[in-house]
Amino acid sequence: MMVIGPLMTALGIGGTGATAAAGAATVGSTALTLMQGAGTVFSALTAIGSGAAAQAQGESEALQQKFAAKDEFIQGRETSAALKAELAKTLGNQAVAFAGGGVDLGSVSVGVAKRQATKDAETELSINANEMLSRSLARQRAARMAAMRGRAAGIGSLFEAGAGIAKFGMDVAERG
Numbered sequence: 001m002m003v004i005g006p007l008m009t010a011l012g013i014g015g016t017g018a019t020a021a022a023g024a025a026t027v028g029s030t031a032l033t034l035m036q037g038a039g040t041v042f043s044a045l046t047a048i049g050s051g052a053a054a055q056a057q058g059e060s061e062a063l064q065q066k067f068a069a070k071d072e073f074i075q076g077r078e079t080s081a082a083l084k085a086e087l088a089k090t091l092g093n094q095a096v097a098f099a100g101g102g103v104d105l106g107s108v109s110v111g112v113a114k115r116q117a118t119k120d121a122e123t124e125l126s127i128n129a130n131e132m133l134s135r136s137l138a139r140q141r142a143a144r145m146a147a148m149r150g151r152a153a154g155i156g157s158l159f160e161a162g163a164g165i166a167k168f169g170m171d172v173a174e175r176g
Contacts, residue, residue: 033172040168044161051157058150062143069139076132080125087121 091114098110 029175033175036168036171040164043164047157047160047164049157051154051160054153054157055150058146058148058153061146062150065139065143065146069136069143072132072135072139076128076136079128079132083121083124083128087117090117090121 094110094113094117095105098105098107098113103110
């Protein structure tokens with residue numbers, strides 16, 4: 001743009017007109033740079049804000065998943081307690097039924113029935129514990145993943161903003 005003045009003088013278009021044209025070109029270039037700079041700043045702030053929002057969303061999701069993991073644990077404990085109560089009820093009902101039928105509560109058949117009921121309850125308790133642990137760990141893993149996604153989005157937005165600012169700097173350097 002600074003070449004216009006000497007070019008116009010060389011073409012014989014008068015010094016005053018060439019100086020005015022060069023001045024107008026400089027003002028236009030400065031205005032263009034200011035507008036591009038404002039747009040770049042706005043884009044950078046938008047990218048950073050978007051990343052901050054994504055990071056906050058990831059942290060919120062992580063907290064929800066952690067709460068759900070605790071809830072899974074509590075539900076597993078409640079189910080275990082219910083299974084134990086059911087076992088006690090079953091054993092009591094068996095004892096009453098055997099005693100009511102005149103069977104000696106120390107007999108082999110009463111012991112076999114008691115062991116079978118206990119074994120069945122232990123199997124159900126084990127399955128419940130494994131399922132509860134599996135669900136709880138899955139929720140904890142989901143919480144970590146949500147937090148990581150949020151952090152990655154936040155960091156990515158900073159790089160995006162930096163790249164936009166760097167591009168603006170290179171554009172200004174090219175124009176001179």
